Amino acid sequence: MALDKNGIAKRIAREVADGMYVNLGIGIPTLVANFIPEGMDVVLQSENGLLGMGPFPIEGEEDADLINAGKQTITTLPGSVFFDSAMSFGMIRARKVDLTILGAMEVSENGDIANWKIPGKMVKGMGGAMDLVASAKNIIVAMQHCDKAGNSKLMPACGLPLTGVKCVKKIVTDLAVLEVRDGAFHLLERAPGVSVEEIISKTSGKLIINGEIPEVSI
Amino acid sequence: MPIYKVVKNAEEACLGISDGMTLMIGGFGLCGIPENSIAQLVKNGVKNLTCISNNAGVDDFGLGLLLQNRQIKKMISSYVGENAEFERQMLSGELEVELVPQGTLATRCMAAGYGMPVIYTPAGVGTEVAEGKEVRNFNGKDYLMEYAFDADYAIVKAWKGDTMGNLVFRATARNFNPLMAMAGKITIAEVEELVEPGELDPNMIHTPGIYVHRIFKGENYEKRIEQRTVRQ
8 A cells, every 4th residue: 555645754754863953845744743753852944944843833822923934833842943044044055954855746866856846837936945955965855656647756857847956865755765876766665565566667767676675664 | 423223114214215126025924024114115106126035925915015016026036926916927927036046045135244245055056046157166066156135225024123223033033134134235124122222132132233224113013924823
């Protein structure tokens, strides 16, 4: 069975280690926060200017001055700190943020990512995505393996306008966990009950399979 | 003569802003936007503005109010998704839009305030953002050269300020505000609380008043929330 959104988020949460500073993008990446194990100390960065992002406020305690990069009302935690947007991207550019998790429309076998623009459709902008992918130490992409028409999103080269080049390190999809290196996708794990053959047929970029591929355990 | 930067209200603060000027407007989404000054610009009816602001407001609030009134010629932003009128004007060609990565936008403001003509950033290397820009390699990594912004006026919103123009921001309403405050040829700050010199702890001031030319106490802040989310 393919992983659902929570399954993808749960699997990515296993990549998060104690003491990390992590930036979570909008969508599935946001869900990762729900699966960080109790007792693990992780500081979430919100690129509008906050380290130490807490959960949503309880009703009645929303603060218009306190939002995350998705413009949602949030809270702080003990040790939280605010800063301006230049410092926020300064710490990203200077590689102080350990892990960036974001969504994608396409990823290529050499780690290029496209996630901001579809020609002919309304262009909303790249926000902070280009800054994040250009500088992050470690980038994990959370996405569906195929688009709605069934076309592979893991491609030899991206067809859509790029957000960044040669930057994605790992991908967790509904079907598989893959590492991106040396110009190829390396299959690490498969979703429960999903065959290697299915992953091969749904990956259009270069795919390397070494030995037995274990199922994702979450 | 003591340094005294207080003006009466938004009307006095916005004197001199005229057609065709380039303005920086602080805020992230609707968080930390200079509500009083935007309302004043709508009232003044100045046109053909170039606005540097991370976002473009929503249809009936923030910079959306200036868009509705067709006062903006060009937007320089990183993300503009929440505004139907914006989309209509952009698709019809009435509105020019330059999309800039968010960190580049912030740092181009910062560079202006630090007196530096350019920055080098890796954001956008290998993408269409890099088209026509100088690329330089430092220590094995490519960087784009991006220019400091040049704005006639910067308009920011702070939480507290004193009569000398020193500013303190609150929570994530800080965002672009201190950067833009440093970057305008003339900087206007509207504040929720205006106090006397000495009332703000010098250790806690975010923007030194030297960067601020006009300050006033804003009124009737709506502080609209764009995405109200609560714990289940």
